[in-house]
Each structure stands twice: as C-alpha cells, then as structure tokens.
Amino acid sequence: NELNFDSEARSVLSRVPPLLTDLYQFTMAYAYWRADRHNEPAVFELFFRDNPFGGGFSLFAGLSDCLLFLQNFAFSDDDVEYLRSVLPADTDAAFFSYLKELDCSAVSVSAVPEGSVVFARVPLLEVSGPLAVVQLLETSLLCLVNYASLVCSNAARFRLAAGPRRRLLEMGLRRAQGPDGGLTASRYTYIGGFDLTSNALAGRLFGIPVAGTMAHSYVTSFSSLEEVWPQTLVPCGGAGSVDFICLVKGWLGRVCQILGSKTSLVREGELAAFLSYAIAYPQNFLPVIDSYSVSCSGLLCFCAVALALCELQYQPLGVRLDSGDLCRQSLEVRRVFKECSKQFSVPQFESLIIVGTNSISEQSLAELSKKENEIDVVGVGTHLVTCTSQPSLGCVYKLTEVRGRPRMKMSEDPEKSTLPGRKSVYRLLDADGLYLPVYNHPFMHFFLLFSLFVIKIQSYRKW
Amino acid sequence: NELNFDSEARSVLSRVPPLLTDLYQFTMAYAYWRADRHNEPAVFELFFRDNPFGGGFSLFAGLSDCLLFLQNFAFSDDDVEYLRSVLPADTDAAFFSYLKELDCSAVSVSAVPEGSVVFARVPLLEVSGPLAVVQLLETSLLCLVNYASLVCSNAARFRLAAGPRRRLLEMGLRRAQGPDGGLTASRYTYIGGFDLTSNALAGRLFGIPVAGTMAHSYVTSFSSLEEVWPQTLVPCGGAGSVDFICLVKGWLGRVCQILGSKTSLVREGELAAFLSYAIAYPQNFLPVIDSYSVSCSGLLCFCAVALALCELQYQPLGVRLDSGDLCRQSLEVRRVFKECSKQFSVPQFESLIIVGTNSISEQSLAELSKKENEIDVVGVGTHLVTCTSQPSLGCVYKLTEVRGRPRMKMSEDPEKSTLPGRKSVYRLLDADGLYLPVYNHPFMHFFLLFSLFVIKIQSYRKW
Incomplete structure (x- = not known):
C-alpha cells in the first residue's frame, strides 16, 4: 500500500531520472553491449557490511522508491544526446538507439519488506535481469536505499532511547542535506517510530501527522500590547466579545502574586505575542516560552493567557522549551502548572503538554529519559535527519552471478571481498x-x- | 550567470515547493494576518554561529537556488486545501484566499556573492519584505543554503588538503542523503574546488566535467577469454583488423618476464575484462586493477593490454586503485610503468594516470599529500558528500527588525541570543x-x- 500515492506524490517520488547515476555505468554498459554480453542474465545484491551507529541492527527502507524508479526507468532523447556528447566519439551509434529503447521490464527484484529489521551482509535487494540493465541501476538504487534505511534506523534508535510513551516530533528539514533529504527524512523517520513531523509537504504527500505553532521570531516581532489586534475574544461556544487584554492582565497579576514574581520583569512584547496568538488560535495555544527568560517572563505570560483562555472555556495545549536545561525547566514548569491548577481550581492545567526541543541527539535523549523530567513531546532535528554519528549507511551493490555462474570480488582489503552466488x-x-x-x-x-x-x-x- | 540554466535544469532546481517548510510558518502567518500585521515591513538575517569543521571559514553557496525558489514561490490550490485541512477549523477562510495570491514580488534579498568566503555570525542573506511572507520563507531558504554551503566548504577543505595540482573527482552520489543531496553535492563541490564528477545528471544540467570508466562488477563479470568479443582491433588511423587477444597474450608474456611474475597467477577473467574494455574504448582505457590482486594480476593485465594498445598507436590513459594502501601501491605501479617504458621503449608509459579511490577523508587526503605517492587523481565519495565530520552547517534565520525597530532574542542559552538591527x-x-x-x-x-x-x-x- 506504500505505492498507493496520488499522482503528485508519484511525480515527486519519481524525481530520480535514470541519468542520476555514475558515468561509469554507461561506459560499462557500452562495453557489455559491444561484446554482445548486455543481455546475459546477471544478478546483483544490495547489502551493507556493518550495522549502522555501532549497533546490532538496521531497518530497511526505500523499497517503494526503488520500485517507482524501476517502473519509470527510461532515457529521454536529451539524456541520450548528452551521453553521446560525453562518451568517446567512436562509440557505435547503435548503442544510443539501444539506450533509447531500454526499460526495466526484464528486471526482477526480490527484497526484504519495507521497514524490516535487517543485519549486515544479508542481501536487502536481489536484482536480476540483463547484465547491462542491472548494472545501470546500481547508483540510483544505492542512493534510494542508503539514506532512507539510515534515517529510518536512526529514528528507531531515537524511539528506543525515548521509550514507548513519549511522543517524538521530526523537525529537521532546515538542516537536512537538501530538500528531498528533508522530505525523505520526514517520511522514513515516521516509519522508524516517530509520531509527528513539522514538514508540511511530508504531511500532504504521505499523510504524516504534522505539528508546530510558533518560532522565536513570532515572539520577538512584538514589542507592545498596542500591536495586539483584535483585542477581544468570544468565549468558547458563547456570544459577546470579552476584552481579552484586560482579562489577561488580571490573570498576570494573580499569577505573579501566587508565584512571588514581579510583573515589571515580564516582557510586554512576549505577552503581546502570546495574546495575539491565543486570539488567533484559542483552541491551539502552545507558545515557545524561552525567547527571553522562562521563569521571569515566558512562563508567567503563558499562565496568564492560558488561564484567561480557560476562563473563556477554551483548552490551552501547553508550552515549548527550546534552550537551556530542558529537564530542570520542565520540572519547574510542571510545578507552576500544578500550583496554578490548585490555586485557581483549573484541573486541566496539571496535564498541559510540555514540548522540548534543543539539539537533541540519541545520547541526550537517552540521558533525558533516565533523568526526572516532565517532557511529553520531544522535537528532534539535526542529529536525527543528518545522522550525525554516521551520516552514510554504506550499502554496496555487488555482482554475484552471471549466466548462472557465481562471481566474486577479492580486493586488496579482505573485508571488501564478496560472497559469490545467489543466496537464500x-x-x-x-x-x-x-x-x-x-x-x-x-x-x-x-x-x-x-x-x-x-x-x-x-x-x-x-x- | 549561475541563473542561465536551460528550462529542464530550472525545473529540476525549482523542486522546492513552498509547502516544503515547517507547519509553524503557516500558523504564525495566520496569527500575523489575523492581527493585521502581515504586511508590516520586516527583516530577517540568515547566518551560522560557528565556522564548520572546526575551521576558520566557510564558503557561501545556494544563492541561485534561493533566487529560483523566490521567483517560483506560489501556493497551488491543492497546497491551500491541505493547509485548510490541518489548520484549526475556525481559521478565517479569507486567510486561505490571501495565501493563494501570495508571491515574493515584495521581497528583497541582499546577499554575499555565491561562492564567497564567509565567517561565523555575519549575515549571508538579508531578506526583507512583508512580515508574514519573509517568515514563510525561513525553512526553505535554510534548507537551500545549509547543505550547499556545507558541502562547498567541505570541498574547499579537501582541495586545500590535496594541494593545487592533484585532480579531485567527486563520486558520492550513491552515499548521498537522497537523490538531490547527491546532485547538490556534485554541483557545489565543483564550486568548492573539485575538477570532475561521476554524476552524469550533474554533468548534463550544470556542465561539470564527468569521469568514470569501470567498476569491479565489470571485471568480475568476465571469467574467460571466450567472452571477449569482438576479438580484433583496427590500429589507430589504420586499416585491417589485428587479433587483439593474441597480441595481448604476447605482451603479457613479455611483461611477466621483465617483472619476474608468473602468468599462471594472472586471472583470465580480469584479462578478458580489460581486453574487452580496450576493444570498446581503445582511446579511453583506464581499468580498475584491484578486483583480485594488483601485483599478481591486475597490473600485469593492464600493462599487457596497454602495451598492445600502444603498439596499435592508441594511447591508454591509466589505472584506478580502489583498495589497500594507495600510496604504496601507486609507487609500485609507477615503478612498473617506468620499467615497461624503458624496457619496451614506450615513453608515454611513464606518465600514465593513477587514480586512487578508497574511503578518502579530508584527514587521509592530507596524510596522503604528505607521503610519497604517485596518485594523479583522487576520487572522493562518502566523506565529501555527507560531510562526515559535521553533517550540518547550522544556519539560522533570525528576525532583526520590524517596522524599522531592531528586534532581539535573548534565550536561556547566551550563545543563541541575536544581535538586533540591520547590519552593514x-x-x-x-x-x-x-x-x-x-x-x-x-x-x-x-x-x-x-x-x-x-x-x-x-x-x-x-x-
């Protein structure tokens, strides 16, 4: 069912033209063709030599991309003219006619199911078909499997580090290695165990649940309460506008009083930003609260606005922490939520969501999971999508059989030798x-x- | 002139639809629109906080991609319908009409020139325009600049490690983080100082010189001389076919004699592969010689075939080494070339090209450059394109001014604070x-x- 994408998704995914490969695939194809060996039945295996991230397993991903690639495999006239311009001038013209007619109708693929747990040196794909054609597929198949499997495996490791309960949000697009690096990451980290993505296109194309509310720039774009507009809010399910600024100011005074905080330290711009966002999204209020100072301003502003929302029968969602010691801060934030819940008799305040995002790595997530904290959702970007600790899986694609005869490579490095023959x-x-x-x-x-x-x-x- | 691509290149490069961004850009845009602040003039800066790879500089790249993205920025009806489905149900419908009309005609960009040397915390792009629009651009611009600049800088470091003389070949497509990670790498490593790419599509779209001859699979696909076809070759510029197998066998005997090697250890399949390739490409003979054993088979086969080509007035190109100690082997290979040159009076044999490829990193390239070796061309893949030692540049996009007033973020981490105001x-x-x-x-x-x-x-x- 991974193949049941709509036409636009298919067009995005068939973005791998057959020319996106190494030149030597064509020089070899010509040499095979010239020797009349291009149609000899051949078998290649795609596998990796070591489990990634120093671990004991990998997940296999990218299969549906590979199948789409094979289904669409055809050279355009422009592709062939380009190849004519870079191959030696004495290359037989009939070879280019042969290229123009090529497709993968004679190619068979056996594969591990998408998303399977797999191990080093086991064939993930076995590709059989005419020697020249299956050779031409090498680089593209490797490119499609290598990163998809790597990032899927990385996501699974983050999931194992987080435990089954905590929700995980992928938010790495801006740090990914290119636009479809980002799209691929969103797609395969979901398969690997993430719950949500920030990537809107991934949401649209693959149906992955999307999440996100505001950046620091939203908060810092406000400097005064005069920028809040409209200034009123209609109570949930009710009628008649309430002066929301006035309501929030009242709550801010009460919050500061019970917490022993000073209203003078509260940033007016931050309060304005939260007010404005809550008026736009009274049912989806989840601001980032560390643009200035969590304890002196952000948390107080949140509580004031969220309590005002509660008074109007709306349900605020929670907060995001994006810097500093996330565990320590989450405990403090939860303590304040419980205090407000108790003092103002607002029981739903106890269970507000706390989102943590701050250069989370697999290691820091594992440490976070061991420490006391109140973080419900963890957002992960750079370390997840670029796979910092091992940014390439290192899959290879090796010839194992030609015309039914096993083939083997020896190499100067023993670990680069291959095991000949088809495998069960x-x-x-x-x-x-x-x-x-x-x-x-x-x-x-x-x-x-x-x-x-x-x-x-x-x-x-x-x- | 970077923008003078043909229409297909432009279509490949405008692969970044405006929906490829974080959801929170839209939630913020709506909140701005709701508060009637969406058209306030605002300024964002794009910069990185630390020079990459622990070095003292970065190169800036991705500008022309950013400009293409801005020129094509428009939401499709389907995009807007998707956003309507994920934003809260009470989002004002007029906001979606606003999105449908959006473009970047009111956005101005000031930038460092593509390929410039740049330093940490200096604005690379300054993006000014209507607050909601310049906010919406954040993730896409970051995605386009981050990896392009990183891989371009990485290439420059490989160039510095290699010295100015040695030629550098990028061949990382199969290990790249997704198909356009590979395409982006080929394009920007060329800007960063590489000479060649293996990526045929990059050659076609961007005019980068392409290179590549054969993989081990080509060699191991042969097992006997019976597979060589045709078995004859016409001398360069001459007429009349020569029995090329016979000619090569004669040269193999002489080569083994002067080197004291045993013809019995020579792999018949390897000899067949080289013969077949040379018959297909008599002017472009550059085989990989370590599929079995360089000294016992690969090098001897190369010399025999290359000397036969020379006898027929063709000019062989050289060899590729893909495993083992590249420096040591290159010295031995050069010694054999010189010996053949002297013994058989073939002066061009001294200056055959030696290509080295074997998991080259910046460090191993620097070490290689310090050691005695005879490698003329170095091919680099994984470590170059995935930027192993730092797989993300970490550019950020921060608000510095709204309505002419400087804006600043403080944060719980002092190094995440921003410097307010526009900069010269x-x-x-x-x-x-x-x-x-x-x-x-x-x-x-x-x-x-x-x-x-x-x-x-x-x-x-x-x-």
Missing part, C-alpha cells in the same frame, strides 16, 4: 522467538556459509 | 591584503559592534 536468506529464531545473531558471531563467515547451505534447524522463517 | 557588513583587510579575523577575537562582540558602527579603518572593501 533465513532468519533464525531461538526458542524464545528472538533473532539468532548469526552475523555477529566471531565465526561469521563459517556461520554464513553454514546458514546458507546446510541449514536444518527447525525454528526458521523464510523471508 | 565590512570586510577588513590588513596591510598584506589578508582578512582581519574580527570574529575570532576574544572581544568578538565588542569588535562586531565596533566594526558595524564606528569603522574608520582605511583598508576595507564593502561587499
């Missing part, structure tokens, strides 16, 4: 139903061969 | 014409203010 992949489960870590074993190669050829164990499940 | 940026040069490192000074903020407001130094050049 088994997933071994122990008595408890857990995956047997066949490939982490010191006798990895022996086990690999063992698992491929002489397996007789009862508890396996073929993919 | 000066580049200070010392007596030798070198940039004065104003921003690295411990009294940075003082110097910044000083340079902004009271500058009277003679040797400055305004951007």
